[in-house]
Amino acid sequence: MPSTAADVVAVAVTYRPDEEAIVEVLERAAAQVGALVVLDNDSPEVDGAHWSSRAVIPAGVELQREPRNLGLGAAYNRAAAIARERGARFVMLLDQDSLLEPDCVDALLRHADQRSARGPLGAVGPTFVDGRSGKRAPFVRFGFPLNRKFHAPPGGDVDVDFLISSGSLIPLTALEVAGGFDEGLFIDSVDMEWCFRARAAGLQLVGVADARMLHTIGDELVRLPGGGTMFVHSPLRLYMMTRNRVALWRRSATPRTWTAQDVPRMLFKLGRMTAFAAPRIRNAKAMLRGARDGWRGKQGPPPPSRR
Template sequence: MVLRNTPGAGQSSDFDALMVCAVIVTYGPDPVLLRKVVASVASQVGHVVVFDNGSRAVDVAGLLAGQQRVSVVPSVLNVGLGAALNRACERARQMGFQHVLLMDQDSVLAGGMVRTLGTALVDLQQAGHVAAVGPQFRDARSGELAPFVRFGFPLNRKLRGGAGQRISCDFLITSGSLIPVAALERIGPMDEALFIDNLDMDWCFRAKRAGFSLHGICDAQMAHSIGEELRASWVKQDGVIVHKPFRLYFIMRNRVLLYRRRYTPRVWIAQDVPRLVLKFVGNALFLPQRWQRLVFMCRGLRDGLLGRGGGLPG
């Protein structure tokens, strides 16, 4: 079954939200929005670890100074999203927390989101190993409710569900994912070689291959934005996501790297390759800075074929 209803009123949860450490990675954040993000999560968890990934224009430590149950881990350099998440999760584990809640710097949680996720997690664990549960989010710009995804060919199956439903899925975005520390230890950390894009995809692939399940919890809500810009399009009613030119290097490279990995589902590769081709053509022909986009994409494809990881080459 894809959809499951929440437990009845008579059932209880052993979930303790104070044993959750939220992990937020920042890089040049909007100060006002970051304060809002931290405020939305700090009251729902035991502690918040903010890993600042080499921000220069914003003093993240100073911005969050004095906030209870919030600690900032500064990094002089941008070590990449994967390494930042891993270092912050290591800190949470050292502090004795049982769960980590991964968050982006622009994700604002609805009230009670963490407890809703945790209650669902405890219940779902009765049926087997659960890698993560995640909320249903609305795009902060368009207001569009994002679906949960099950891979298929020629198209993925997109499931939005409804109140009280839990959706078994093949992928959860990083932000908002509630992960048991025990599951993280068994599945492994984020792949730091990917640096930024497709980290969540890779981790979910490994989780599923290891026999863990992933679930989207419709009653858990969050506001979040994917990509740097949302443009109107006749192709998609809710618009298309546009990234900065340099991000296309990682998107192209990391996609190819995932195609090469044995644990990557073949069905996902089969339906993702055409999407990669469309993204290449769309960025090269129809968006501003076409030449820059083309150069970054070609470099990314080349390095993916060569098996190269890490940050952006100089």
């Protein structure tokens, strides 16, 4: 039988969400899945009240508040457990700023069924459009010296080596084969690391053209001399991104081609963040400290913010 929305439990992981934007995120998702759960990662109360007391959460959407910030890896594993508890076949992971276009889940389910007929499926993911730049992000296959980036043909899908976590539709059987998400990475590269293990286990990762999602990346969009742009992040986030990427270089499931092109890419990013993105010195120190800690295998939540 074809898979339906009733087979899907979606879990939206939140932390200090935009209280107006989160309502639309939840409304769009709830209309397309069998059940939707909000897993709040210890958002602090403001003026004595949690954000959920001010936002109008759609009827039927369940809120679960975690007493501490679990990080994304642990939150995704909890999402999978919630889906199993409810007897679902799929878990859908959502960020707090990801807006599903109409029929997104239907398209993902249709392609999931088609691909499952060919072999074991790891995940299917939507095409996402950046909410600020309006650009449609390409799908990726790893290569050297550069990754190969491309778009799925209209109505079709493509084999990929990586899918972002938000919007991904994952059969629960895939998590049994590839294992759960790495909780030690805490936030950045959690989806990348899982995709590495899924591909190493022989699972298909599939990007779907007609499943669309609006998604915002980066903390700020900065225009560069000459007319280009780049997404930048806070120093603390740069620390985590660098730490976890360097850690992945040393793992057995990580494709060697990815590592070979990621090393110079990280050096290039260090140069750009230092040259064009304020606060320049803090950015450089954060990335260098992250590289050191990643090489040493440090894991867990980020350290206290440093100047």
